[in-house]
Amino acid sequence: MHVRKITEGPMMANCYVVYDDNKNGFLIDPVYPGGKIENYIDKNKINIGFILLTHTHFDHVLGLDYxxxxxxxxxxxxxxxxxxxxxxxxxxxxxxxDLDLKIDFYLKDGEVFSEYKIKAIKTPGHSLDSMSYKVEDDIFSGDTLFNLSIGRSDFPGGNFNTLINSIKNKIFIYDDDTKIHPGHGESTSIAFEKENNPFLI
Known part of the structure; x- marks a missing residue:
């Protein structure tokens, strides 16, 4: 699978366009309809089949309706x-x-879905509804795990201990070379975060 990160919106949040060699794929977190996301999809003639949300904080869903x-x-x-x-x-x-988010399907922890065999992984702590997605050797972690940092836990529904538990027991169980694609900032890997993230070593 090909992964294209596009950063948009007032909070500089990351949207991911994920697609296969046949140019079929999906969006993760439609952060903002500022032009860059749709231009990339149109220019590369990618057929988007569905949208995934890592959580429903406004900066990650501003472009959902659009x-x-x-x-x-x-x-x-x-x-x-x-x-x-x-x-x-x-x-x-x-x-x-004002948001009016329309969600069609609700995923359970561990559920594997779609032709891409995406695994839904509940990773609460930043928000009650934080969900990470594993696709082959990539994990899209939303605002749970960042490069050299972790998500905030002081928002409604957040909890620091729950967040650390989510990272260590739901994400770090995968191979060290698994790539991590966060909701803000640069991508990283499990190995790098295990060795260098000050919140987790």
């Missing part, structure tokens, strides 16, 4: 998003914007 309608696709998120996705205190949109 891309869902533009691409005419379904949206997947954690089953824990069901009751909080449109709560402005949980999605952090209060006083910033």
């Amino acid at each position: 891309f869902k309608n533009k691409l005419n696709v379904k949206v997947y998120a954690s089953e824990d998003s069901k009751d909080i996705a449109n709560d402005p205190d949980y999605n952090l949109s209060r006083g910033y914007c």
Whole structure:
């Protein structure tokens, strides 16, 4: 699978376009419809089949309605998003914007889905509905694990101990050479974070 990171929006969040050699694939976190994401998809003639959400904080879903309608696709998120996705205190949109997130399918921990055999991994701690996705040798960690850092745990539904447990017992169980693609910043690997992340060594 090919992975293209595109950083957009006021919080400089990462969207990922993931696709195979036949130019079929999916979006992870449609962060903002500023032009770069849609231009990349159109220029490379990629057929997007669905959208995945790592969590429903506003900076990761500002483009959801736009891309869902533009691409005419379904949206997947954690089953824990069901009751909080449109709560402005949980999605952090209060006083910033109005969100009406439309999610079609809710995923359970460990569920493997789609023709790409994506594994859904519940990784709470940053938010109640944080979900990481493993695709081949890549993990898309949202705001759970960053390059040399971890996600904030002081938002509603966040918990520091839960976050550390998610990283160590749900992500670090995979091969050291597994690539980590976070919701902000640069990509990394499990091996690098085990050896260098100050929150985890």
